[in-house]
Amino acid sequence: MEFDLAIELLQKGLKKQLPGQNAQKTMSPLPVDPKRFDFKFSENPRKGAVLIFIYPEQGKAFFPLIKRPTYTGVHSGQIAFPGGKMEPEDESLSVTAMREAWEEVGILPEEVKLIGPISDLFVPASNFLVSPIIGYSEKKPLFVPELKEVDRIIETPLELLLHLETRKQRMLEVGGKIKLDAPYFDIENEIVWGATAMILGEFLQVLENGRG
Template sequence: MEIEYLISILEKRLKNPLPGKEAHFQMAPTPVDMRRFDPKLPENHRKSGVLILFYPEEGKAYFPLIKRPDYPGVHGGQIALPGGKMEELDEDLIQTALREAEEEIGVSRSQVRVIGQMSPLFIPTSNFLVNPVVGFVLEKPQMKPEEKEVQRIIETPVSRIFASEFRRRKILELGSGIKLDTPYFEIDGEMVWGATAMILSELIHLLAEE
């Protein structure tokens, strides 16, 4: 998909009602943790912003994913979108996403043109409400992983998340005997699942409508 066409679609679709829960469900591990979709969130929930950053590569649209380093915690070693928690000095969640992306992959926030935001998604295990921000740059940026927070950057063609051969399922065995039937995207040898896959599912819905 060419980036100019992709941007034109998203500029239009992000002004309309979003699929949200319908799209998220399609890539949600089962049994589904319905706390994700409870309109009443915990009072102590934390806000975060992630950035879906589109850029051109040989005329096609790409976006970066990152692999977190292995560390104690629910998200260690997982594939994610650049982003993190909202800080007191952030004006809003758009600024959170831009700041975190600049810190984690080295793309200056001043270069990014923001199109809009997708549906927020609550992650019960970490108590974060994740707000996906959509933006683009017109030239491929020079990206550099922040050593402490990013193990590697995965440059991902948008076409990859539409291809059926890269959609898989497996049983994930977590602690305390928990087993999840988990849909995921296989991208560059990595398993993209959970909240990141659910956010990408909404992106697919938005683009597929065209």
């Protein structure tokens, strides 16, 4: 997809009502964890944000995903957007998203033009309420991975997500005991599933809504 067209469609799509849970659920593992969509703020979830960052590569729209290193934790080795938890000094979740993207992959905050947020998503495994923020730059950044937090950066063409063969489904074993029937995006032979896939599900619907 052309970069200019992608930005135009996203700007138009965000002026309409967000697709929200209906779009998120299209990429939700089964059985659906009801806590994702019926959590209580009294449970005091941690606030966090991720940046869906669109940039041009030879006129086409791309965005970065990251692969987390292998570590002792619930998100070990998973594919994610640059992002993390909100710090006390962050003025907003948009600031959180841009700060984390700068720390993890070297995207300079001053080069990010914000388009806006899409729907929050609760991640029960880590008790995070994640706010996805869409932004863009008219030039490709010089990516620099933070080696303690990023195993690799996956520069992903937006067009790839529009191909039906990119969407797949399989049984995944999580934590060595839980089996889930998980829809996912097959990107560079990586399984992009869970919260990241659910966020992408809504992102793609916003993009589609921009055509109407």
